[in-house]
Amino acid sequence: MTAFDLPESPEHGGRLQAAIQRWGIPREQWLDLSTGINPVPWPVPAIPPEVWQRLPEPDDGLEEIIRSWAGAPERASCLPVAGSQAAIMALPAVRARVHGLGRVAVPVPGYREHGHAWRRAGFEVVAIPEQAIEQDDLTWLDSVDVVVWIQPNNPTGQLMPVAQLLFWRERLQARGGWLIVDEAFLPAYEQLSLAGEAGIHGLVVLKSMGKFFGLAGLRAGAVITDTGIGRVLALELGAWPVSGPAGYLMRNMLQDRVWQIQALSSLVDQSRRLRDVLSVAGLGVSNGTVLFRYMLHSRAIEIRDQLAQAGILVRLFENPLAIRFGLPGSEENWSRLEKTLASLDS
Numbered sequence: 440m441t442a443f444d445l446p447e448s449p450e451h452g453g454r455l456q457a458a459i460q461r462w463g464i465p466r467e468q469w470l471d472l473s474t475g476i477n478p479v480p481w482p483v484p485a486i487p488p489e490v491w492q493r494l495p496e497p498d499d500g501l502e503e504i505i506r507s508w509a510g511a512p513e514r515a516s517c518l519p520v521a522g523s524q525a526a527i528m529a530l531p532a533v534r535a536r537v538h539g540l541g542r543v544a545v546p547v548p549g550y551r552e553h554g555h556a557w558r559r560a561g562f563e564v565v566a567i568p569e570q571a572i573e574q575d576d577l578t579w580l581d582s583v584d585v586v587v588w589i590q591p592n593n594p595t596g597q598l599m600p601v602a603q604l605l606f607w608r609e610r611l612q613a614r615g616g617w618l619i620v621d622e623a624f625l626p627a628y629e630q631l632s633l634a635g636e637a638g639i640h641g642l643v644v645l646k647s648m649g650k651f652f653g654l655a656g657l658r659a660g661a662v663i664t665d666t667g668i669g670r671v672l673a674l675e676l677g678a679w680p681v682s683g684p685a686g687y688l689m690r691n692m693l694q695d696r697v698w699q700i701q702a703l704s705s706l707v708d709q710s711r712r713l714r715d716v717l718s719v720a721g722l723g724v725s726n727g728t729v730l731f732r733y734m735l736h737s738r739a740i741e742i743r744d745q746l747a748q749a750g751i752l753v754r755l756f757e758n759p760l761a762i763r764f765g766l767p768g769s770e771e772n773w774s775r776l777e778k779t780l781a782s783l784d785s
């Protein structure tokens with residue numbers, strides 16, 4: 440592979456500019472449901488002038504705040520990063536530096552940046568076989584060096600029992616392998632988080648402040664892992680891995696438990712409401728997380744097109760054919776979505 444034939448970057452939701460061009464509808468008329476981001480973000484406070492002026496300092500307490508927010512033990516390393524994406528892109532180099540290249544299993548369908556990052560770094564990437572998970576077949580697990588699991592998976596919403604993930608980690612680690620669990624869509628205090636186990640060898644947990652806190656543009660996230668991986672990752676990321684303003688906001692939002700509890704309860708209600716709205720509209724059964732709903736649908740392309748013609752942007756998946764809907768937010772947006780769904784050609 441040369442620098443000129445590297446794999447193309449995966450597509451993402453939230454590409455409103457491309458939708459404006461394609462469908463000829465001005466920006467302000469779009470209802471963008473193409474990402475899975477909290478439509479009611481954590482209220483960003485004013486940032487003191489010195490936060491903009493001074494370089495961020497490594498011993499500013501953020502690591503301890505991340506630890507307590509995620510429920511990670513003392514032994515874990517808790518690194519702030521510029522979105523979990525920064526860690527997704529850096530981890531292949533960390534692994535290659537410590538253990539050389541190898542094989543990596545990723546969920547398919549799943550957030551495609553994982554496979555892309557490993558492939559670009561020279562690793563062989565394979566899909567975690569779906570039936571193998573159900574049948575406890577371990578051949579696939581024993582043939583890879585790293586497993587990436589997305590908990591819950593984006594876009595399918597699939598969740599894996601914590602005991603199963605810990606078993607994978609143990610089996611991989613017996614050969615020096617790693618388990619990376621991407622918890623971008625899991626609120627910190629969820630039962631299904633592996634952050635509480637972090638610090639054991641070869642477990643890497645990724646957290647995002649973009650989704651639950653609704654601040655995707657901030658580029659803030661965290662990596663919770665063992666001190667060995669943490670040290671090499673910190674070296675790989677280099678000085679000032681997050682900006683001063685991002686670090687300042689992270690320190691505040693992660694400690695705002697009152698907002699977090701209210702936000703979670705509201706998101707649970709909104710996700711159920713969206714499930715019901717989609718089902719009443721005749722689209723069928725959806726899976727998902729508190730931040731989005733996902734449904735397989737043979738007419739996914741037509742539905743996406745008709746919604747886009749009405750200025751509603753959803754995320755289409757082609758293999759398998761499926762659509763993902765984010766939460767509408769305001770009552771006005773809910774009623775616009777319901778009316779548009781009701782008018783779809785059947």
Ligand SMILES: Cc1ncc(COP(=O)(O)O)c(C=O)c1O
Pocket residue numbers: 521522523524525550589593621623624646647648649650655658659660
């Ligand atoms: C599963 C998953 N992980 C990680 C990310 C990266 O998020 P961020 O870099 O904003 O934390 C995304 C973004 O869509 C995602 O869907």
